[in-house]
Amino acid sequence: MPALPLSMIWVVPALPLLGFLVNGTLALARPGAKRAVSIVGVGTLVLAFAAAALAVVEFGAQHATAPLVFRYWDWIPAGELQVPFALQLDQLSAVMILIVTGVGALIHVFSVGYMHDDPGYARYFAYLNLFVFFMLILVLGASFPVMFVGWEGVGLCSYLLIGFWFNEKINADAGKKAFIVNRIGDFGFLVAMFLIFWRVGSLDFAAVFAKAPAAFAPAGALITAITLFLFLGCTGKSAQIPLYTWLPDAMQGPTPVSALIHAATMVTAGVYLVARCGVLFALSPIGSATVAGVGALTALFAATIALKQWDIKRVLAYSTVSQLGYMFVGVGTGAYAAGIFHLATHAFFKALLFLGSGSVIHAMHRAYHATHSHEDAQDMRNMGGLARYLPWTFSLMWIATLAIAGIPPFAGFFSKDEILGAAFAEATVRPAWYVFWALGLAAALLTAFYMTRLMLYTFHGPNRTGEREREHLHEAPWSMTGPLVVLGVLTVAGGALNVPPLFGGVASLERWLEPVTGVASRLSPLVEVPHATEWALVVGAVLVAMLGIAGALRLLRPETLVPARLAPPESGFGRILWKKWYVDELYDAVFVRPIMWLSREVLWKIVDVRIVDGLLVDGTAVVTRALGWIGSRLQTGEVGVYVVGFVVGVLAVLVAALR
Amino acid sequence: MLLAPALFVSAVLFTFGVAGVLLRRNAIVIFMCVEIMLNAVNLTFVALAQQLGVAGQIIVFFVMAVAAAEAAVGLAILLAIFRHRQTLNLQNINLLKG
């Protein structure tokens, strides 16, 4: 295999960009050319994955300890601020590009089947390709501004894809909500960038991380502020408290979009950011504690909400929020490899879960469409007993459920366990971490419970879909089931990526990432605990998971469910959970309404109408007319008046000349 | 030798001319007041020419020539206006009103 120079790494993001351009043109000119769109859309992703794989192999062969930075052109030469457009290939970005292109390619294949009947087919693939492009820029960027371009770009594509069926207001609103909430986080990112530049004088990753230990006083106010602002950006992009509210609404978009953007890639950008800036977070104990704490709290909080959601995608959305919390606990504790490991395994099983639910929804849609029914195809109360109609989906989703619950030997077990282990270890040094660990453990219990609940209501028990619909339920075509199988394999085998020494493994991922995370680890070393404690933790975690599954199996009665249209409304504590702890309503009352009032009453009525229109625009006209009126009054046509003016002028000149 | 009083007279005459221009309505009388002003200026020039050379008197010469020309043309214009408007009251002659 010829070894291309690694400076050609730009090919990896360029391929999806090309796909976007071609598909975009097709979307505008020939929306009906579905075959061409599919080939281009999927093809560019597959090629990108191949290129990424080649690049990573080549990179690995070089055994580089420092990142390889490739500068392509001078993007912002502004005096002291020099920002080249540069891409960086190091161990961390290598992992990320493989995940993005690999899982992305699988989802593209799935979309061919899922979106086949949609009139916006070409537009969909154009946006999806654009998204992958921006995500690759994000993870390959060699400096904060380049990463920010990707950051903003994926936010844009998220908006476009969530509101893909924009003809319905609820979808458009969801897109808007995602973008606006994201923006609040972006403000944090920007402020952090300004502060970093102010102190360090550069925004390149290499320069910043090299100078950081010297430039910032450890645990000082400035570095804490920077890390907190960066984390604000992460809460927006990765849907943590307090900016997570957009993610459940984002489920309005097509299911493959939810799989790609809101499970596997975009929402992980925040985790990537913290891992990338590990040096900065290691210098600020308060910053990293905040990251871990918010992550742990979010993990539990979201899990509680997922307990009482009826829409299958909503459950998965809150599950994503919760799992992201785990990842933040990992990177906040300084266990960067563990966090990234969970990022990877989560990408596998969450994408599998989403695509599986897409397969379910697809079948339900087909059924309802055939009988012209208007029931909700995504409500679990309308499902039930689908195992006999969708056997492949059924088995694969159970694999994913076991993985997410943390049952060995599936992928999720290893990654989740490592995070909890690291948290517990840190707790021996910093007691606050005991709380985080406990929150994480409780969240694990709930995770197992609600995922089992999802499986029970969807696939087990009697079928509630309806007599006539039942005959239309069947498995999805291979274009959709194929990727599911691949993801299933990855879910099962993914644990092998980073088997810890405890089980006799060599922790491959951790060693691979060492050149990147090593600096941060040296600044804030991870704590080791004796093997016995580790075994105890592992066994404890598995027991908790099994408790959750068993509890769900015992306590829940799918037979007692009724179809959605007949279901009684929730009441009591269940109602609070179902209403998501009323957080959306709270935000609406505290933020949205006052701002809208301000905009309407003050900014519109007073500033715009009175000041801008009245004073500045009309006022200018009035003044001009007045001046004109004065001028016209002077032109009387009478010589006498002119002479008076003349004499006045002469006097003035005399006075001036004689001073 | 008579510089100071001459300049004084000149100033006063000029002022009278201005007052006349401002205060009279009849066009011809206004014209005459302009002539007064011109004469006042002539007086100044001549007074100063005593010391500063003959150039002053030469200027007076030219001023008189120009005044003659101006008087001729001006009166011709007044004639033409009078034929149209039958009045020389300047307040009524406002064709240029804008």
Place this chain on the structure above:
Amino acid sequence: MGSALLCITMRNPVSSALWLVVTLFALACLFVLLDAQFIAVLQVLVYAGAIMVLFLFVIMLLNIGRATRSDIKGAWGLGVGVLLAGLMMVQLLALRFGAPPQQLTLPPGAMARAAAEQGMVAAVARPLFSTYLVPFEITSILLLAALVGAVVLAKRKL
């Protein structure tokens, strides 16, 4: 001065004209006193003789010899006019009285010497036809233009 005052205040235009003639004569006498005999003669001949006659012709031609009721402007105009004239007087006198005294009593100078040498007329004429020849010629053209213009403007039918 007095005659000038009378000139501007008389109602009857003819009276104004006649007082103007008186003013001109007075000025001619002043010119003589100021060593400008040639100019004095010129004043009488050209100004008083030709220009004032022209004025009187026009007055007679237009038959406005009668005194009209209100030739002097009303209250507003009066106020403005007096105000401005007063200011101008103040200015000019300030100029005269503000200047240092020695400038105002110069010894008999250039003019007297020139006149003594070659006679007054020659003293004026010689520079007129040498240094100031061009303005002289241009003035003659100006007079031609004025002549033509006056004839054209005053015709009843062109």
